[in-house]
Amino acid sequence: MEAVTSTTVVPPTHTQSVSGWAAMDASSGKVEPFIFKRRALGAEDVAIKVHYCGMCHTDLHFIHNDWGITMYPVVPGHEITGVVTAVGRDVAGFKPGDRVGVGCISASCLDCDHCRRSEENYCDKVALTYNGVFWDGTVTYGGYSRAMVAHQRFVLRVPDALPLDAAAPLLCAGITVFSPMKHHGMLDCAAAGAALGVVGLGGLGHVAVKFGKAFGLRVTVISTSPAKEREARARLGADDFVVSTDEKRMKAMARTLDFVIDTVAAQHSLGPVLDLLKVDGKLVLVAAPDRPVELPSFPLIFGRRTVSGSMTGGIRETQEMLDLCAAHNIACDVEVVSTDGINDALQRLARNDVRYRFVIDIAGGQASL
């Protein structure tokens, strides 16, 4: 298929032609080859040859304009790994040949309280890696493309121990569950035998199970699908598995969990899961159902429980997570697809037919790097 070339007005600083894959409008639900411009390398920019890009549910939402905020053409992708090809004159810490990654964030104000604490994800001027607006006013394009230009502040080092394909989804799925675990002290309470519940066993949930086990927690998977029990226990090492519609088991599990990460993107009630928490237990929502989740008050007030949310993570903790993954031998379970297979993979992703994350082999089989 012939690539469409961007007709968007671009500033004169955007001189690098890059080929990628974009959804051109909301109607097709597909991406197609697309040629566009990225900015010339700035003093603090890192140029990256993209090797792999994970496929996140968010990509589907933007392709279909589910949230009404898509700016077409949209080049999705925020789970990007690759190799540095050039660096600007003021870049410290990266050089050509380095293995790197880019996650969900491409810019933030760098000056607010959140940015100073490296919580760039909560900066109110945060620019996302795609469908965001960068400092120069241009719309950002993501990792379904052969090359990225990223400000050094938002580039991560991928440790040698992590394969570039299986590491890619850590940059969204991984940090999305790691950040609330760290924030709520779950990484510090392993010695106390703390109990973690993971609701939903998909791209986010499977990494949450791996983190929980690596950090010494007792992990229970809560799922609507009995078919996932074997894999949850045998492959991912979960200690327990509960089918959320099994009222008897759910009742027997009441007040046993310290912390729950809810990764389910479909509309559901939090009540049954809240009952599994101990008094003062915490539930964190990390997925984004299109419609409000149901939050009954009784399970909240009878257990003084807390419900909160969390969105991706800051740059410093993303690096910390990658380094811990290397030390604990954690990576995502991925299905690698070729660039010809992106649209088929998008259709399967919409049906949750993936174990557990699709990763696009953008560079074509250079996994050995």
Ligand SMILES: [Zn+2]
């Ligand atoms: Zn994502």
Ligand SMILES: [Zn+2]
């Ligand atoms: Zn800021």
